[in-house]
Amino acid sequence: MKPNSQQQKAICAPLGPVAIIAGPGTGKTKTLVERICYLQKNGAQPKSILALTFTKKAAEEMSERLKNRGANGLRVATFHSLCFDLLKEKQGAIPQFISEPERLVLLKNLPKPSALSGVSRRELSLLVSRAKNLAKESPEIRRLTDAYNAKLAEQNLCDFDDLLLQTHNLLKADAAWQNKIRQRFAHILVDEFQDTNLLQYQLLHLLNGSNSLFVIGDPQQSIYGFRGASGDIFGKFAQDFKQATQITLDINYRSCSNIVTIANSIYPQLPKLTAHNQEPGKAVITEVLNEFSEAAWVIKRIQQAIGGSDLLNAISDDSTSQHRSLRDFAVLYRSRSAARVLHKSFAESGIPMQIIGDGSPYDEPNVQTIVQLLAKIADESRQISINNMSHQQTFTFSKQFDPSTRPFNLAEQLISAFGFEPDDNLSQLLSVLVQFTSVKEATAYFDKIATNSFYDPRAEAVTLLTIHAAKGLEFPHVILIGAENGILPSKRGDIEEERRLFYVAVTRAKQQLDILHAQKRNGQPAELSSFAAAIDPYNLPHQIDASLTKDKLRAKKRQIKRAQTTLF
Numbered sequence: 135m136k137p138n139s140q141q142q143k144a145i146c147a148p149l150g151p152v153a154i155i156a157g158p159g160t161g162k163t164k165t166l167v168e169r170i171c172y173l174q175k176n177g178a179q180p181k182s183i184l185a186l187t188f189t190k191k192a193a194e195e196m197s198e199r200l201k202n203r204g205a206n207g208l209r210v211a212t213f214h215s216l217c218f219d220l221l222k223e224k225q226g227a228i229p230q231f232i233s234e235p236e237r238l239v240l241l242k243n244l245p246k247p248s249a250l251s252g253v254s255r256r257e258l259s260l261l262v263s264r265a266k267n268l269a270k271e272s273p274e275i276r277r278l279t280d281a282y283n284a285k286l287a288e289q290n291l292c293d294f295d296d297l298l299l300q301t302h303n304l305l306k307a308d309a310a311w312q313n314k315i316r317q318r319f320a321h322i323l324v325d326e327f328q329d330t331n332l333l334q335y336q337l338l339h340l341l342n343g344s345n346s347l348f349v350i351g352d353p354q355q356s357i358y359g360f361r362g363a364s365g366d367i368f369g370k371f372a373q374d375f376k377q378a379t380q381i382t383l384d385i386n387y388r389s390c391s392n393i394v395t396i397a398n399s400i401y402p403q404l405p406k407l408t409a410h411n412q413e414p415g416k417a418v419i420t421e422v423l424n425e426f427s428e429a430a431w432v433i434k435r436i437q438q439a440i441g442g443s444d445l446l447n448a449i450s451d452d453s454t455s456q457h458r459s460l461r462d463f464a465v466l467y468r469s470r471s472a473a474r475v476l477h478k479s480f481a482e483s484g485i486p487m488q489i490i491g492d493g494s495p496y497d498e499p500n501v502q503t504i505v506q507l508l509a510k511i512a513d514e515s516r517q518i519s520i521n522n523m524s525h526q527q528t529f530t531f532s533k534q535f536d537p538s539t540r541p542f543n544l545a546e547q548l549i550s551a552f553g554f555e556p557d558d559n560l561s562q563l564l565s566v567l568v569q570f571t572s573v574k575e576a577t578a579y580f581d582k583i584a585t586n587s588f589y590d591p592r593a594e595a596v597t598l599l600t601i602h603a604a605k606g607l608e609f610p611h612v613i614l615i616g617a618e619n620g621i622l623p624s625k626r627g628d629i630e631e632e633r634r635l636f637y638v639a640v641t642r643a644k645q646q647l648d649i650l651h652a653q654k655r656n657g658q659p660a661e662l663s664s665f666a667a668a669i670d671p672y673n674l675p676h677q678i679d680a681s682l683t684k685d686k687l688r689a690k691k692r693q694i695k696r697a698q699t700t701l702f
Contacts, residue, residue, distance in 0.1 A: 159641065160386055162325070162351070184319040188212060214294055331362035386408065386410060390411050391409040417649070429476045491600035493600070613649075616650070
């Protein structure tokens, strides 16, 4: 498809600072790729072009698209990989990296002020990372960060935040080196600009001497404040580059018209998206009794859409229902805690699933350990020091761990050797390993899906994931659970970032969107999210779960019967 008029303006924008506001599904990556091709056609040397993004997967996808368009020789990198190479070039070598499990153990063992006594290791890790990326933090976090950095220095270790921080400091201190890098990269393009934190933004200033800076993203999808991303980074860009060209991409190619209308109503004061696909699609809010009925509703809905696990479920009362495959479904939630019952119900249902983001089995220490061990066996390493977050253990493989053994059987042996208790996470790992005949094939698969938080788009399974993990993805049918005040918006979150999370959730849906809320959750009364409640019911109708209506009728009959018996 040829670029539309706004995409064409962005592609051919004059040199200098350019900011492209690209709403969901508006062809952001396509526009960025075409901009790079345009620069090359108009005389820019490939080596003078630097394209930056935030994940290895996004960088690989962009490189592949550029290769298909015949644009070769330029640098496509993440901020971290760029800084790694620059530091290596400048210093000749960099320290060894601390692994995330080792980092968590180090933080656990550091003395902490009473103000941080109840904070989990993962939360501490995020807070320290934010501090190192120049976010404003409390004096307690600053002191903890200093102690953490001192421990890293003692062991001649660094973390990934140090890549950015050290590069920033060296560029700032060495004007000659900074000028050399500026001359090398005359054109810098940044994808997903809304995810930029203050340190990354300052790096761009240091790298961008010619002001040929092209940034593209969507302010309404800035949802990584907990990592230090600035929700107003586009505003800061406009303030620092007052003469910048600004263009908005507003034709959505992803979602049906009704879903686009709902997305527009979340930000009524902003320019509207226009749906390229004029099919209406379907969106509805459903009220359920509690978190158990919510999980049951989701499972039944999916069973109906894929043909049903039994005759009863195969009969849907939804005349617009169309046959789908399991991979068409994504169930989204604000946090892992809001999905505990859902995860358990799916595990019991036998419906194939993959859990992405917070709550993913691959984030669990025991699963990480088995995956690491399989990788070592594939490399025929006979000894490895495994840091299992709570303890460190040096494990020497015996001859029984033969690399030619099927990975499923190897994993079973390793689980037994380590004395790990069987659980749902390890069971899911084993179910994945069944498909592979060699351990090298299995570890190659894990390496590949690790670039996207262990999401495999080809897997014939329902995807269960946090809204944060869903960003950048799209699905024919999205089910958002826990759309309740206190969950979404979260009690602890910034209200505007919570609104952006709701916006991201809605705009993942291509054809169908179901939003669920419960009357009670954890035994306490719950109310519909203010974000969902604010949307015109004409565009987002409300309905009550049929089983809830039956429960109410049964309760009313019992009440009448009790009242009648008192007459005798």
